[in-house]
Amino acid sequence: MICRRLSPLMIMLLLAGCAVGPDYQQPAPQTPTHWNDPGDGGAKSQTASTAINPRWWKTFGDPQLDSLIERAIAGNLSLQQTVLRIAGAREQINQAGGAFFPAVNGNLQATRQQLGLEGELKSHGVYDQLDDVDPELRGALGPLTQPINLYQGSFDAQWELDLWGKVRRQVEAADAQQQAAIEQRNDALVSLEAEVARGWLQLRGAQSSIATLNTQIESAQQTLELTDSRQRGGLSPQMDVENARAQLGNLEAQLPQYEAQARQAMNGLAILLGKPPGALDGELQASKPLPALPEIVPTGIPSTLARRRPDVREAEANLHAATAQIGVSVAQLFPSVSLSGQFGLRNSEASWLTDWSSHFYSVGPQVSIPIFQGGRLVSSVKVARAQQGAAVLEYRQTVLTALGDVENALVSYRTDQKREAGLNKTIDALQNAFDLASSSYRQGIATFIDVLDAQRQLAQAQQQREQARVQSALDLVALYKALGGGWEPYQQVQLPDYAVFGDAPRG
Numbered sequence: 254m255i256c257r258r259l260s261p262l263m264i265m266l267l268l269a270g271c272a273v274g275p276d277y278q279q280p281a282p283q284t285p286t287h288w289n290d291p292g293d294g295g296a297k298s299q300t301a302s303t304a305i306n307p308r309w310w311k312t313f314g315d316p317q318l319d320s321l322i323e324r325a326i327a328g329n330l331s332l333q334q335t336v337l338r339i340a341g342a343r344e345q346i347n348q349a350g351g352a353f354f355p356a357v358n359g360n361l362q363a364t365r366q367q368l369g370l371e372g373e374l375k376s377h378g379v380y381d382q383l384d385d386v387d388p389e390l391r392g393a394l395g396p397l398t399q400p401i402n403l404y405q406g407s408f409d410a411q412w413e414l415d416l417w418g419k420v421r422r423q424v425e426a427a428d429a430q431q432q433a434a435i436e437q438r439n440d441a442l443v444s445l446e447a448e449v450a451r452g453w454l455q456l457r458g459a460q461s462s463i464a465t466l467n468t469q470i471e472s473a474q475q476t477l478e479l480t481d482s483r484q485r486g487g488l489s490p491q492m493d494v495e496n497a498r499a500q501l502g503n504l505e506a507q508l509p510q511y512e513a514q515a516r517q518a519m520n521g522l523a524i525l526l527g528k529p530p531g532a533l534d535g536e537l538q539a540s541k542p543l544p545a546l547p548e549i550v551p552t553g554i555p556s557t558l559a560r561r562r563p564d565v566r567e568a569e570a571n572l573h574a575a576t577a578q579i580g581v582s583v584a585q586l587f588p589s590v591s592l593s594g595q596f597g598l599r600n601s602e603a604s605w606l607t608d609w610s611s612h613f614y615s616v617g618p619q620v621s622i623p624i625f626q627g628g629r630l631v632s633s634v635k636v637a638r639a640q641q642g643a644a645v646l647e648y649r650q651t652v653l654t655a656l657g658d659v660e661n662a663l664v665s666y667r668t669d670q671k672r673e674a675g676l677n678k679t680i681d682a683l684q685n686a687f688d689l690a691s692s693s694y695r696q697g698i699a700t701f702i703d704v705l706d707a708q709r710q711l712a713q714a715q716q717q718r719e720q721a722r723v724q725s726a727l728d729l730v731a732l733y734k735a736l737g738g739g740w741e742p743y744q745q746v747q748l749p750d751y752a753v754f755g756d757a758p759r760g
Contacts (some may be wrong), residue, residue: 666725
């Protein structure tokens with residue numbers, strides 16, 4: 254007899270331990286064993302398969318860049334938005350987990366009601382039967398047939414048993430969505446670090462180009478003074494003087510564009526740090542050279558990229574959430590069991606609400622069995638499975654995109670370094686040609702056109718080399734970003750107070 258009584262309870266406990274729907278399995282993406290990087294000797298910087306530095310920007314060896322990135326992480330407004338999304342995702346987990354517990358509500362009610370009791374008594378002939386009874390009994394029914402005031406205070410509770418794991422799957426999906434929000438923040442963090450480094454390198458590149466142009470302008474000024482002196486001595490025609498002046502003016506006309514680039518880079522850096530444009534001018538306007546590239550660039554191996562790139566990790570979290578949603582939809586196909594109860598006090602006289610005789614209660618289970626829903630529940634399962642399939646394909650595509658980003662960054666980094674090396678050789682040759690042309694012109698052997706042509710070609714090659722140096726540095730930043738490094742040291746997320754209490758942020 255005891256076993257028979259316990260068997261339904263045992264069955265419910267066993268059912269409470271199961272969760273319908275597929276269990277999530279971490280994907281194992283297929284990746285190549287090594288990067289498709291030739292690693293030839295035509296470039297100064299080589300790659301290695303060692304683990305990348307989480308603070309990769311320190312390879313540039315500039316404390317100012319380190320400070321800018323740290324301040325950007327603390328003050329960037331877009332990054333703070335992603336932190337608030339994490340806060341919202343955490344609350345969604347609490348919302349989903351709240352279904353594990355009973356829902357209890359308190360009610361206070363005061364109504365005036367007409368119960369229609371008089372009509373009910375007449376329909377059953379009660380008044381006809383009372384004609385032969387004591388008239389006082391008939392009169393006692395009068396107040397009961399009049400409108401009354403009804404006062405009620407009660408508590409009601411309802412608890413749905415998670416027999417099929419629907420709530421557990423909802424919590425699992427919400428937890429995965431929180432992880433996706435965290436990876437969105439990590440991805441934004443990696444992008445922010447790269448943007449600060451790019452802005453800083455563009456600023457230094459513009460300043461280096463200005464310094465190169467000023468050197469060229471000084472050389473062109475000396476050439477103009479030489480031709481002017483020779484013209485006054487009758488050794489050169491006025492045409493040589495005008496050509497030298499035109500060469501000087503052409504170089505001076507190129508300065509404003511680099512000055513504008515430097516100003517725009519400083520404004521961009523200020524905005525990335527959450528400050529108004531111009532706030533960093535005093536700190537950044539002092540000219541500094543471009544940093545040297547590291548001799549060895551660690552890239553890791555392709556198999557670790559999926560665990561390091563935040564966008565791949567986000568796609569995996571979305572896949573986890575989509576898998577859990579299948580269990581939620583499948584659980585809706587099965588019966589649900591709820592326990593409900595109500596207790597309260599009710600009386601037509603408010604003063605009697607404190608009397609125990611006015612209490613009422615109800616308690617009992619409720620079983621809801623889905624019989625016919627017009628195919629809605631089955632379609633919900635099919636939709637969840639289709640969404641999970643799309644999430645699988647999205648994950649695979651994200652992995653392929655990540656591999657492509659790294660390979661393309663390696664190609665750009667390698668080719669731009671080769672271009673810079675070639676331009677160095679070109680500049681050496683053009684410098685010798687310019688020196689020879691200038692010496693020959695002073696001796697009256699060469700024409701001034703030869704000097705101007707050599708000077709023009711040298712200036713162009715020097716400017717191209719500066720651009721190639723900047724581009725090589727930007728390629729390195731793009732490579733580090735493609736490798737997904739930079740978020741690991743900042744995994745602890747501190748939520749601002751207004752995210753907790755719901756207050757709007759103040760400036």
